[in-house]
Amino acid sequence: MAILIKTAAQIEGVRKSSKLAASTLKHLEQFIKPGIKTIELDRIAEDYVRSHGATPATNGYKGYKHSTCISPNDVICHGVPNDYELQHGDIVNVDVTTILDGYFGDTCRMYNVGEVSEYAQKLCDITKECLHKGMEQCFPGNHLNNIGYHIAQHAHKHGYSVVYEFCGHGVGVKFHEDPEVAHIADKNTGPLLKPGMIFTIEPMINAGKARAKVDRKDGWTARTIDGKLSAQYEHTILITETGFEALTDVYGDF
Numbered sequence: 611m612a613i614l615i616k617t618a619a620q621i622e623g624v625r626k627s628s629k630l631a632a633s634t635l636k637h638l639e640q641f642i643k644p645g646i647k648t649i650e651l652d653r654i655a656e657d658y659v660r661s662h663g664a665t666p667a668t669n670g671y672k673g674y675k676h677s678t679c680i681s682p683n684d685v686i687c688h689g690v691p692n693d694y695e696l697q698h699g700d701i702v703n704v705d706v707t708t709i710l711d712g713y714f715g716d717t718c719r720m721y722n723v724g725e726v727s728e729y730a731q732k733l734c735d736i737t738k739e740c741l742h743k744g745m746e747q748c749f750p751g752n753h754l755n756n757i758g759y760h761i762a763q764h765a766h767k768h769g770y771s772v773v774y775e776f777c778g779h780g781v782g783v784k785f786h787e788d789p790e791v792a793h794i795a796d797k798n799t800g801p802l803l804k805p806g807m808i809f810t811i812e813p814m815i816n817a818g819k820a821r822a823k824v825d826r827k828d829g830w831t832a833r834t835i836d837g838k839l840s841a842q843y844e845h846t847i848l849i850t851e852t853g854f855e856a857l858t859d860v861y862g863d864f
């Protein structure tokens with residue numbers, strides 16, 4: 611399948627949906643405290659998204675039954691919200707994808723639960739920097755895989771590993787469109803970026819080994835194989851004539 615070049619109307623639709631996904635993450639901030647269950651956060655996010663006239667894209671997606679993915683500590687991604695109570699010192703990722711007027715916006719970020727260790731904070735900071743290293747490669751005429759090349763360079767420089775079993779993806783009129791956006795890749799390979807493309811960059815960076823294992827009970831929650839911490843940040847990115855616009859970067863906080 612080809613990479614869609616979005617029309618002006620589609621871009622406007624994705625922009626609005628992306629803004630709502632971002633404001634959902636902002637809304638959640640005040641609730642991220644020791645003692646709250648991840649299932650409670652999921653409910654708060656769902657209410658917020660629906661009260662703004664949108665639906666959570668994950669709900670019903672390939673049998674997934676929740677409105678967010680919530681991934682604490684060693685969970686890499688696709689953490690199924692449950693009765694786990696966040697604890698002081700946890701790091702936790704919340705990932706929200708909205709459908710507003712048929713358009714998709716997708717974003718995730720890390721939160722600290724109370725005060726976290728320097729070790730955990732550094733992983734989150736470097737992961738955020740990895741996202742930005744990828745975004746710097748977003749301009750017309752550049753090779754798609756330079757995103758992943760530069761993300762991996764930065765992660766490895768700090769002694770971290772890059773998850774390769776989950777990728778970024780085209781997004782906008784569907785949840786997951788072409789292309790796959792690898793977060794570790796060879797320099798100057800892959801298709802050339804063009805204005806009007808929209809895709810996510812969502813690096814998952816591990817403190818230990820890169821490999822993921824999916825929980826056999828819930829079929830979704832992906833954890834590190836060594837139990838070490840993992841972090842992730844995600845923006846929905848539009849390629850413009852001159853570079854990029856991060857459609858989910860509404861607050862400038864990551």
Ligand code: MF3
Pocket residue numbers: 668671672674678679688705706707716810812830844
């Ligand atoms: N939002 C995730 C992403 O960034 C996808 C979650 S799919 C789910 O691609 F089914 F696990 F929710």
Ligand code: CO
Pocket residue numbers: 716778779810812844
């Ligand atoms: Co995504």
Ligand code: CO
Pocket residue numbers: 705706707716717718812844
């Ligand atoms: Co996402």
